[in-house]
Amino acid sequence: MGTDIKKILPKLIENAAVMVFYLNHNGDILLCNKKTESVLGLKQADIIGRNWLEVLFRDKKKSIKKNMFKAVMDDSTIYKRAKDFTCHINQRLISWSINPVLDKDNQVEAIALFGQDVTEIKERESSIKNIDDSLKNIFSGIKEYALYVINLDGNITYFGMGSETMLGWSKKDIIFKHVSILRDIATDSLSLEFILEQVRSFGKYETETELVTKNKETIPVILTVNQFLDATGKLSGYVFIAKDITERRKLEYQIFQSEKIAVLGQLSAGMAHEISNPLFVISGRLEMLKQEDFSQKVKDDLVLIADQTDRIRKLVNRILKFSRKSTPLQELIDINEVIEGVLPLIRYNKLPSAKVEIEKYFGKNMPKIKADPDQLQEVFLNILTNAYQSMPGGGVIKIITSNLQNLYAQIQIIDTGIGIPAQHLKNIFMPFFSTKNEGLGLGLSICHNIIKNHNGEIELTSQANQGSTFTIKLPFT
């Protein structure tokens, strides 16, 4: 066949995947190719000879398109320039190209009109955009994972998923910064080079570590690092996925604390028992000695020794109450009554005489709680005493009881005292922790134990110099 353009060109046009029209300058269709048949649903014979506007826009409703198309056509004709236009024909999206054919005098002698069906292309684009948007939505909802990618130099090239939220950096601020900005290299012995070496050798690396936010806060995370390969399969970077495990750490810490307290309890019980005998003997002998005839100095010394032994005895008793393993008595009690019963007792503790007002807000609909009334009284006595002591200049203590969804009784004791600084709050229920100069620091740990034994919860919120709020929840029967 050869490359005889005269013979091939018609074949090319006839078989093109785009619509080809040849119009005179009036817009009448002189020629059209096969593609026009399938798009327009007409035979070539029914197209040729008719005006293009009438063929394309048979429907009167399409008059706007007709006018626009005509304007583009006129523009192209007048300015002798190719012009483009997109519109729907028979529910297909067609991208038109209008090309004036100029004669040797540079006048428009004809118009070549090409129309490409871009329906599928547009759909694909739209679909991709939908997926993209969906992904963005999905990712923006995932707050506990951060995904970022670095290049081989270690600079961040992509900062996606929950990275901005978790780490506080905005994409534009962190892009191309070195990834080490996200770790505290001074304290972190796990080196980036080590991690990347592992990833290169084994494909991925996972570890538990800490990331640093823009505000210099540390977040405990599980970090998974994978290879980032380019289209040819060559290593072009690394993908980091960090999962925030702050909540898990909190839970682990709480469990650890509970276990510590439990072990401490067992040790205390054992120790206390061992102490009984020596203490008993010392006390007993002291009593006997006191009755003997000694100089006043010796008698005074004996009294001092007896006092100290007394202190030890009280201490051991306290430790024992704290370590009590036995399940509490199970009586059906009214929490409002229990608290009411404690109030007169407060006066008998050694309290600084201060104008402290107690405001009671007792919930009306309070079902009974299965509890040991003495133990609960001890809890409230302890907390109320602390509240009193935190307000040497006087103040108000609010006691609020309420019914939480018929499941729990909630008791809140709110004071306006000196409060507890934030750094002490996490230790406040630990045994032997005390912010006071006297006392053993066992009171609150005993309270914690008692409430836990009752399947309840106890929490303290506090602000230095503003006051503290104890919130206790106890399940109804």
Place this chain on the structure above:
Amino acid sequence: MLYKILVVDDEAPVRDLFEELFKKEDCQTVTCATGEEALNILKNETFDVVLLDIKLPGMSGLEVLKNIREIHKNLPVVMITGFGFDEDLIAKTKQFGCSGYIGKNMHVAQIIVTFKQFVKNAKEKALL
């Protein structure tokens, strides 16, 4: 003499202390370290009261109590506890007829008074 007391405790300083304390109260005391010894002694001698430590090596305080009760229905037995007594254990001893408790964590004066009260009560009950 007020009472003849059998003191059962595994620690010598504790036994000696009781002996001296009771001497001041005009009581005669015999002491031993284990439950087995106590039961042997009880076969051959009579006592007004047994002062029995709840925690003993070998035969436990509870076991000794049970054994004593089988032979001597009316012999007052006062149990000694230390700090941290087990409430279950105490309930069991009550079940087996112990006449009262004194705790090593109590003041000595209080121990003596309480002890004497228990014995008095037990004897009066026995007479009924």
